[in-house]
Amino acid sequence: MPTTEIAMTTRATGLECCTPLTGTAMSTEQAEQVAPLLKALADPVRLRLVSLIAASAGAEACVCDLNDAFELTQATISHHLKVLHSAGLLDREKRGVWVYYAVRPAALAAVANLFDTASLTPA
Amino acid sequence: MPTTEIAMTTRATGLECCTPLTGTAMSTEQAEQVAPLLKALADPVRLRLVSLIAASAGAEACVCDLNDAFELTQATISHHLKVLHSAGLLDREKRGVWVYYAVRPAALAAVANLFDTASLTPA
């Protein structure tokens, strides 16, 4: 343990055990605002749903096609789409019998911004 | 509903209700690989933890300081750090009495890559 002596020194002097936080960390409000977006995306099925929609022509897809892409019940897919829609990640539009979901680039950009800025990635 | 006739037409002809998926969507394996990372980050506390660590000097921080940043039990913070560590987002190093957690840039980059590539954002 080559660095033990450093810890001993700082402890003996009564100082903080480590250097104070520098840079600007995320605020609590910011974290509570972005976390729901990540939570909505933090599921393999929903991740693929968004990916499938984004990869479709016009960045939109109808539910019937999305259903066929999974070995899950239609009710389950509908549930996942609702979660993504409620989180603001997808737009919903009904056309006749079919319902189309489209990605909201702004919402995805908000998440992407998380990892682009210095708030998460070290300088 | 100006686009209803289109739907009717395609339905009457027995075609798919919408254009086939274009571009390249995420694979199931890819989704199941990235989802755990997002799930680990999809919590306000863990998001702030990573942010605090990333914003610290050397992109690392000791648990004692992290504990002070939250109004939560030490056991709860320890739990969240374990989740982040198990997901591969944080490195753990013990130095004397204290434990330091550091961000793993590669793991964060993997998540960032999700939103940079065309797999999620429309072209």
Added chain:
DNA sequence: GGAATGCATCGACGTCTGTCGATGTCTCTC
């Protein structure tokens, strides 16, 4: 109008999650 189709909603279920208090383990001090 009746039947059929696409999608949402409901109710139920097992499982996972976030939080806590209590306890254990390790390291250092004296």
Added chain:
DNA sequence: GAGAGACATCGACAGACGTCGATGCATTCC
């Protein structure tokens, strides 16, 4: 070696989550 401090682990609990079958609601076709 006894004590103190830093952190992890355990057990427990309420709440959220993913999935399903069944049902309901529009819309379209005949």
